[in-house]
Every structure is written in structure tokens, then in C-alpha cells.
Amino acid sequence: MxxxxxxxxxxxxxxxxxxxxxxxxxxxxxxxxxxxxxxxxxxxxxxxxxxxxxxxxxxxxxxxxxxxxxxxxxxxxxxxxxxxxxxxxxxxxxxxxxxxxxxxxxxxxxxxxxxxxxxxxxxxxxxxxxxxxxxxxxxxxxxxxxxxxxxxxxxxxxxxxxxxxxxxxxxxxxxxxxxxxxxxxxxxxxxxxxxxxxxxxxxMKPNKKIEPKIYNPSGLKDELSELIKDIKKNEVTGEQLPKFGSIIWMDTTAQFGILPTRNYQDILTYEDIEGKIDTTGYGKKVVKSKELKAINCLDCPILSGHVVIPDHGEWAGKPTKGPEFETSWALGANLGIIDFGHIISANKECNEYGIDTISTGVAIGFAMECRQKGLINDDILEWGNSESVIKMIGKIANREGWLGDTLADGVRSASEKIGNGSNSFALHVKGLEVPAYDPRGVWGMALTYATSIRGACHLKSWTVAAENSKDYIPVSTEKKAKLVKDIQDLRSVMDSLIVCFFAGRAINKDWIVRLVNVVTDFDWTPEKLDEIGARIYDLERMISVREGITSKDDLLPHRIMEEPLNNGQWKGKKITKENMEIMLREYYKLRNWDENGIPKRSV
Ligand code: SF4
Structure with missing residues (x-):
């Protein structure tokens, strides 16, 4: 049973x-x-x-x-x-x-x-x-x-x-x-x-709820009364996320010198965004609303989502959920638009057409750079021009015109159509557009993007805080393979149970094992959790291996690998092919994958 x-x-x-x-x-x-x-x-x-x-x-x-x-x-x-x-x-x-x-x-x-x-x-x-x-x-x-x-x-x-x-x-x-x-x-x-x-x-809300049978109901009750205390006393889950949601990472990303702009051509410093699209700027946009519970997830005391009101465009005046950090980067900072008013409206446009905000923002950034370099003719796209972004969102969502239709297939496909070397700044891994952390100043994220199971993704192994602690040097290959693998395995289990990524600051590995052992008879230990995480990651890799994925695909865009950062505290840094190979070799070995990146265990 x-x-x-x-x-x-x-x-x-x-x-x-x-x-x-x-x-x-x-x-x-x-x-x-x-x-x-x-x-x-x-x-x-x-x-x-x-x-x-x-x-x-x-x-x-x-x-x-x-x-x-x-x-x-x-x-x-x-x-x-x-x-x-x-x-x-x-x-x-x-x-x-x-x-x-x-x-x-x-x-x-x-x-x-x-x-x-x-x-x-x-x-x-x-x-x-x-x-x-x-x-x-x-x-x-x-x-x-x-x-x-x-x-x-x-x-x-x-x-x-x-x-x-x-x-x-x-x-x-x-x-x-x-x-x-x-x-x-x-x-x-x-x-x-x-x-x-x-x-x-x-x-439909069931007339008679079918409640899952809990292995140790009184144990669960006791654990929940302890867990809420840990969630409340943790600085991130108890204070920062309830106040500012994921925008807290806009501040830290800028402070760590890894907040890219203009399609990763430059870096924004904290001074560039201070009071505008940082937590202070976001706080000014948040309104009190009875909608607060409705925009958050069930049974969550953190309530990381907030209500904001778009101030222009079709949705002006209608309360909506505030943008996440990644959205605020992709549709704002990345495009040179340092203005939450614009970001809130652009986010709402995407969420109504139903298109991913990260891929949309990166696709528009790619097109802006193509125009900057004279590779495409478009009379509206321009860095920092919020009107052009809102218009382009509509064109992509409706596949309107040659450019809207081209960008609607993602930047990998768009760069193949546009040619002329545009693939060197088409920012994706395995076809998925990159998120907001420039790996040139935090090398574990380079390995994360290269090996994340769905393409360039920050959620499967977010190393930014660890790499900026005293235990690591951000711009070094040292200890990064183990760090990335360990976080990936933990995240595989969290996504399987399912534990919210944001809550992971309080619901750590020990908590996960305790909770599993009161709701099920699985009798987990921390080692068992690691073993299951690695098993899931191997299985997922095998699904993609069957689609033709090998080590040749665990690569980053040319810009991140070979172009040095232009400015900021990591000016001059790039990843390089040699450094990627060092990290990948160590990573495959830890995962027991062969040199082609194929898991050795059978499913
Ligand atoms: S479950 Fe996570 S995303 Fe949902 S409201 Fe809670 S903290 Fe936010």
C-alpha cells in the first residue's frame, strides 16, 4: 500500500x-x-x-x-x-x-x-x-x-x-x-x-474530498507546527519573499556583478537599477488587495506573489500579479528598460497572450541586437524603447509579419534564418533561451545552463548564493561540478515531492527527509534522497539522449564562452572552451556518465 x-x-x-x-x-x-x-x-x-x-x-x-x-x-x-x-x-x-x-x-x-x-x-x-x-x-x-x-x-x-x-x-x-x-x-x-x-x-471542487492516507498523521501535525516556525524565522522565507517576492534576486544579481543587459552585451550595476527596478522600486508598485490569496499558491504562508496595477496599455487599472525577477530582467533590464511601470504592462501582455516572458524578452533582445548590427530592418525595435517592446510582444504572440513569425520559433531558429553570424549572440542552450544570471561572473551557472535537463535553466541548479559565499570563488572551475550535481539532484527530488524552489531556503534536505517519513513509509535518509535525485536525473537525461542529445550539446552560446565581459566587477572574464571542458569532465565522472555524456546505468 x-x-x-x-x-x-x-x-x-x-x-x-x-x-x-x-x-x-x-x-x-x-x-x-x-x-x-x-x-x-x-x-x-x-x-x-x-x-x-x-x-x-x-x-x-x-x-x-x-x-x-x-x-x-x-x-x-x-x-x-x-x-x-x-x-x-x-x-x-x-x-x-x-x-x-x-x-x-x-x-x-x-x-x-x-x-x-x-x-x-x-x-x-x-x-x-x-x-x-x-x-x-x-x-x-x-x-x-x-x-x-x-x-x-x-x-x-x-x-x-x-x-x-x-x-x-x-x-x-x-x-x-x-x-x-x-x-x-x-x-x-x-x-x-x-x-x-x-x-x-x-x-470541480469535489463534493467529498478524497484525502490521501497519511502514514503518521500525528507526526505530521507535530512537524507542521515546527516547520512554520522555521519558515517564519528564515530571513528569506519569513521576511524578504513575503515583502518583495523574487525581486530580491534583482538586487543580489546586480550586487554580484552578473545582471546582464542589451542581450548580454553589458552588465548593469546596482547603481543603474537602484530605486527603479530593485526591491525598493518594486515595493512602490505593490498594492494592498483582497486578491492577494488568489494570486498565490494554496497552503503557502510565504505568499511571495503581490498585487500590482498596470498603469498603461490595454490592462491599465486592472489589478494583476506582480512580475517575477526573471520576467523583470527579460522584459526590462535585458532590453535596457529600467522601469517597473513598463515591466508590469509587458508582463501582463505576455500572460494574456500566454507566452513565456523569459523566451519573449530574450527573443526581443536578440532582434534588437540584430537591428543594431544592421542584420534586419525594423523601424520600431530599439534598446530602451518600451513602446516597441509592447508592440513586438503582440507581433510574436500573433505571429504577425516576418519578424514576429520568426521570433515566435525562438532564438535558435531565428538565428538560423537570419544567419550572418547571429548565432554567436543567439542566447540559448539546446534551444531554450537563457535566464538572468551572466555565467561569466559565476561559473557554476555556466555548468548549470550547459547541463540543465531542459536547456538553459536556472531553476534546476541555482549556484549563485553558494558561489558568492566564502567556500567558493565565483570565477573558478574549482568544486563547481560537485556543487552543480548536488543541487540538481536535490532539486529533482524537490520537484518530485513537490517542494517550492523559493521555500527551499527553509525546507532544506533534513526537513524534506523528516516530512517524507511522516507522510509515507519510505523510510528515507539523506543518502537515500541523494540516490533518488541522481536516478531521476539519469532517467531524464536518457529521454533526451534518445532524442540525440550528447556531450556535443552541453555547450553555451559563443558570447558567454568566448566574449569577455565589457564592464562591471568581472570585466574581462569569459568562460572559455577549456574551462567548460574541465567542469564537464568532472561532472560526467561524478554522474557516472561516459565521455559522451551518456548515463552508464540502464533505466
Ligand atoms: S508556493 Fe512558492 S511560489 Fe507559491 S506562493 Fe508560496 S513561495 Fe510563492
């Missing part, structure tokens, strides 16, 4: 309309836990290598974890896995909101979606009654309009959906999926929805 699982998954074939309730594979749950790990295990079995990610052959999986619906604070997210149309490799995304909890309370640990419908559909889940409903009336609609319309039709408690960009005949390759104000943006999950003619999934 499995404690803390619902014990069933939904399997929905959109081609045939067949819907089945299947038993959860207990061995898989014990080996791969839930969320990301369990989703990857099912994907490994079901996904045929080499298929087109936007064909009916792609498989879409949503999984909760053993912490879901247990009331454990900041642990109520859920995970999506699929093959990405942007990178053509494995994709995993975790999302906040309420979908995971409501699904598990309805009796399911996850959903596997196969095939494609001939006509637009949404899935309606009401306990054991699961139906495919006609979504023609909301096809092509933006996110909030879709959520409102489906709510009117169903009165569902939770609605996850795509925006208009996913419903195009050729969906934007980085279209996302939205749970209320929470977004699963990276890698084109929404495009996979669109290719399957799937607009949304709606879950």
Missing part, C-alpha cells in the same frame, strides 16, 4: 475520446516519487523517440506528489512533463496555483494525455465523472477571458488554460499554460496543448 498518494491516474486519449482511471504504478512511485520523477518515468515508457512534439504522438503528463493535499506549507505545486516543441527534448515545468491539490482531492495523482482532438476541447473533471467538452467558444481567446468563460459554463474551482498564442495553426513555440495567475511558461507546454486542440482543464 502507498501512503499519501491517491492511487490512481487519469489516462485520456483525445483522438478516440477514451477516458480511463488506471491504478498508479506503485513501484514507479517508490522509485521516482511523484511530480517530475514519476512523470518522467511514465514519459520514458510512452513517448516514442523522434516524434514531432506538435504531433498527436506527443504525450502530455501532469503529476502531483506525495506532499500534495497534505497541507505541508509551500509544497502544493505540480509538475508537467512532455517533449518540448522549442527544444525537441525533454521538458519539465512546475507550477503553483490550485490544480494539483484539487486533482488529488478528486482521486487522481496525475493525468496522462495522448493523441489529439479534431475539434477544440476542454477536459472537465468532477470526481469520477470526466468529460471532454466543446471549447470552440473560447478557442483563440486570451487567458483571463478563457478562465472567465469556462468558469461561467462550469463553475469549476480550478481552471488551467492556454492563451491565444497556443491556438494558432502554428502555435508560438514558447506558449505557456496558466493556472489562475500562475504560469508554466518555459519550453512550449501551451503549444503542445494547442497542437492537441486542448484549450483547458477544469476541476
Amino acid at each position: 502507498l501512503y499519501s498518494y491517491a492511487g490512481h491516474i487519469l489516462v485520456i486519449d483525445l483522438t478516440t475520446g477514451n477516458i480511463e482511471k488506471q491504478e498508479l504504478n506503485e513501484d514507479y512511485a517508490r522509485q521516482y516519487v511523484g511530480g517530475r520523477g514519476l512523470g518522467a518515468r511514465y514519459l520514458y515508457d510512452l513517448l516514442k523517440p523522434g516524434i514531432d512534439a506538435l504531433s498527436p504522438d506527443n504525450i502530455l503528463i501532469m503529476m502531483t506528489g506525495p506532499f500534495t493535499a497534505t497541507g505541508i506549507y509551500a509544497c502544493q505545486k505540480y509538475e508537467w512533463v512532455t517533449k518540448s516543441p522549442l527544444t525537441n527534448i525533454y521538458l519539465c515545468n512546475n507550477t503553483g496555483g490550485s490544480f494539483g491539490v484539487r486533482l488529488k482531492e478528486s482521486g487522481y495523482d496525475g493525468i496522462i494525455i495522448k493523441g489529439a482532438s479534431n475539434t477544440p476541447k476542454y477536459i472537465l473533471i468532477d470526481g469520477d465523472n470526466v468529460d471532454l467538452q466543446d471549447a470552440s467558444s473560447v478557442w483563440g481567446k486570451k487567458v483571463s477571458e478563457t478562465q472567465r468563460a469556462i468558469y461561467e459554463m462550469t463553475k469549476a474551482d480550478t481552471i488551467v488554460c492556454t492563451g491565444s498564442s497556443a491556438d494558432l495553426p502554428n502555435p508560438v513555440k514558447f506558449a505557456g499554460v496558466y493556472d489562475g495567475h500562475r504560469c508554466s511558461g518555459r519550453g512550449g507546454l501551451g503549444a503542445v496543448f494547442g497542437s492537441k486542440n486542448l484549450k483547458a482543464i477544469a476541476v
Whole structure:
């Protein structure tokens, strides 16, 4: 028997309309836990290598974890896995909101979606009654309009959906999926929805909640009363995140000398952003609102999201969720726009069309540099010009004009079309656009981007704080392979249970083991956690290896590898091929992967 699982998954074939309730594979749950790990295990079995990610052959999986619906604070997210149309490799995304909890309370640990419908559909889940409903009336609609319309039709408690960009005949390759104000943006999950003619999934609040059976209920109660104290007394989870959300990392990234601007051509110092797009600037935009709980995740005392009000554009005056740090970098600092007013409006535009803010900002930065270098003709794109950014967001989301259509496929594809050496500043790894930390001043992030399982991603191993502690030298290869591997393995487990990345400051490895051992009978130790993390990472790598990924793909863009930083405290620093090889060799050895980056263990 499995404690803390619902014990069933939904399997929905959109081609045939067949819907089945299947038993959860207990061995898989014990080996791969839930969320990301369990989703990857099912994907490994079901996904045929080499298929087109936007064909009916792609498989879409949503999984909760053993912490879901247990009331454990900041642990109520859920995970999506699929093959990405942007990178053509494995994709995993975790999302906040309420979908995971409501699904598990309805009796399911996850959903596997196969095939494609001939006509637009949404899935309606009401306990054991699961139906495919006609979504023609909301096809092509933006996110909030879709959520409102489906709510009117169903009165569902939770609605996850795509925006208009996913419903195009050729969906934007980085279209996302939205749970209320929470977004699963990276890698084109929404495009996979669109290719399957799937607009949304709606879950009714169950009349009778199915609560997971907890292994040690009184132990859980005791642990929760201790955990809340640790969350509150931790400076990051108890003070900084509740006040400023992830914008706290705008300040530190600038202070550490690694906040890039103008498509990584230069670095912004803290003085450049002070009082404007730092925590102080953000604090001025936050408003008190009764919407606060609704924009945050269920059962989270941290409440890292805030309500802000766009001051111009179509959404002016309407309260919305404040932008995260990565968004504020991609749509603001990266484009030379040091103004939260603009960032809030640009974020809202992206979230309504349903496109990933990081990929959108990096794609626009790439196009601005192409124009700067005379490689494209465009009369609106210009560094620091917020109007041109808002217009370009609309063009990308609608695939309007040659440039909008080109950028909607991501910077890897755009640089192949534009040519003329533009690939040297097309900032992506394996097709996924880079986030906000310039690795030239923090070399562990170079290895992180190169080896992250879904392409350039900061979430799978964020080394910035560790590398700026007394134990490390940021611009050195020393000890970086072990640091990156250890964090990646821990994150694999956190994404499988599922523990919010932000809460990880308080919910550390010891806490995770304690919590696992009260909700399940898994009897974990810290060593067991490490072993499971490495097993999940190997499995995910194997899914991408089947798609052709090897060590030749664990590379960074030319700009980061070979162009020295122009300014800032790390002026003159670059990674170089030799340094990457040193870190990668050590990393493969620690992972027990061969020199081609292939795991030696069999799945
Ligand atoms: S810290 Fe923020 S993102 Fe994490 S669970 Fe809480 S509200 Fe959600």
C-alpha cells in the first residue's frame, strides 16, 4: 500500500475520446516519487523517440506528489512533463496555483494525455465523472477571458488554460499554460496543448474530498507546527519573499556583478537599477488587495506573489500579479528598460497572450541586437524603447509579419534564418533561451545552463548564493561540478515531492527527509534522497539522449564562452572552451556518465 498518494491516474486519449482511471504504478512511485520523477518515468515508457512534439504522438503528463493535499506549507505545486516543441527534448515545468491539490482531492495523482482532438476541447473533471467538452467558444481567446468563460459554463474551482498564442495553426513555440495567475511558461507546454486542440482543464471542487492516507498523521501535525516556525524565522522565507517576492534576486544579481543587459552585451550595476527596478522600486508598485490569496499558491504562508496595477496599455487599472525577477530582467533590464511601470504592462501582455516572458524578452533582445548590427530592418525595435517592446510582444504572440513569425520559433531558429553570424549572440542552450544570471561572473551557472535537463535553466541548479559565499570563488572551475550535481539532484527530488524552489531556503534536505517519513513509509535518509535525485536525473537525461542529445550539446552560446565581459566587477572574464571542458569532465565522472555524456546505468 502507498501512503499519501491517491492511487490512481487519469489516462485520456483525445483522438478516440477514451477516458480511463488506471491504478498508479506503485513501484514507479517508490522509485521516482511523484511530480517530475514519476512523470518522467511514465514519459520514458510512452513517448516514442523522434516524434514531432506538435504531433498527436506527443504525450502530455501532469503529476502531483506525495506532499500534495497534505497541507505541508509551500509544497502544493505540480509538475508537467512532455517533449518540448522549442527544444525537441525533454521538458519539465512546475507550477503553483490550485490544480494539483484539487486533482488529488478528486482521486487522481496525475493525468496522462495522448493523441489529439479534431475539434477544440476542454477536459472537465468532477470526481469520477470526466468529460471532454466543446471549447470552440473560447478557442483563440486570451487567458483571463478563457478562465472567465469556462468558469461561467462550469463553475469549476480550478481552471488551467492556454492563451491565444497556443491556438494558432502554428502555435508560438514558447506558449505557456496558466493556472489562475500562475504560469508554466518555459519550453512550449501551451503549444503542445494547442497542437492537441486542448484549450483547458477544469476541476470541480469535489463534493467529498478524497484525502490521501497519511502514514503518521500525528507526526505530521507535530512537524507542521515546527516547520512554520522555521519558515517564519528564515530571513528569506519569513521576511524578504513575503515583502518583495523574487525581486530580491534583482538586487543580489546586480550586487554580484552578473545582471546582464542589451542581450548580454553589458552588465548593469546596482547603481543603474537602484530605486527603479530593485526591491525598493518594486515595493512602490505593490498594492494592498483582497486578491492577494488568489494570486498565490494554496497552503503557502510565504505568499511571495503581490498585487500590482498596470498603469498603461490595454490592462491599465486592472489589478494583476506582480512580475517575477526573471520576467523583470527579460522584459526590462535585458532590453535596457529600467522601469517597473513598463515591466508590469509587458508582463501582463505576455500572460494574456500566454507566452513565456523569459523566451519573449530574450527573443526581443536578440532582434534588437540584430537591428543594431544592421542584420534586419525594423523601424520600431530599439534598446530602451518600451513602446516597441509592447508592440513586438503582440507581433510574436500573433505571429504577425516576418519578424514576429520568426521570433515566435525562438532564438535558435531565428538565428538560423537570419544567419550572418547571429548565432554567436543567439542566447540559448539546446534551444531554450537563457535566464538572468551572466555565467561569466559565476561559473557554476555556466555548468548549470550547459547541463540543465531542459536547456538553459536556472531553476534546476541555482549556484549563485553558494558561489558568492566564502567556500567558493565565483570565477573558478574549482568544486563547481560537485556543487552543480548536488543541487540538481536535490532539486529533482524537490520537484518530485513537490517542494517550492523559493521555500527551499527553509525546507532544506533534513526537513524534506523528516516530512517524507511522516507522510509515507519510505523510510528515507539523506543518502537515500541523494540516490533518488541522481536516478531521476539519469532517467531524464536518457529521454533526451534518445532524442540525440550528447556531450556535443552541453555547450553555451559563443558570447558567454568566448566574449569577455565589457564592464562591471568581472570585466574581462569569459568562460572559455577549456574551462567548460574541465567542469564537464568532472561532472560526467561524478554522474557516472561516459565521455559522451551518456548515463552508464540502464533505466
Ligand atoms: S513561495 Fe510563492 S511560489 Fe512558492 S508556493 Fe508560496 S506562493 Fe507559491
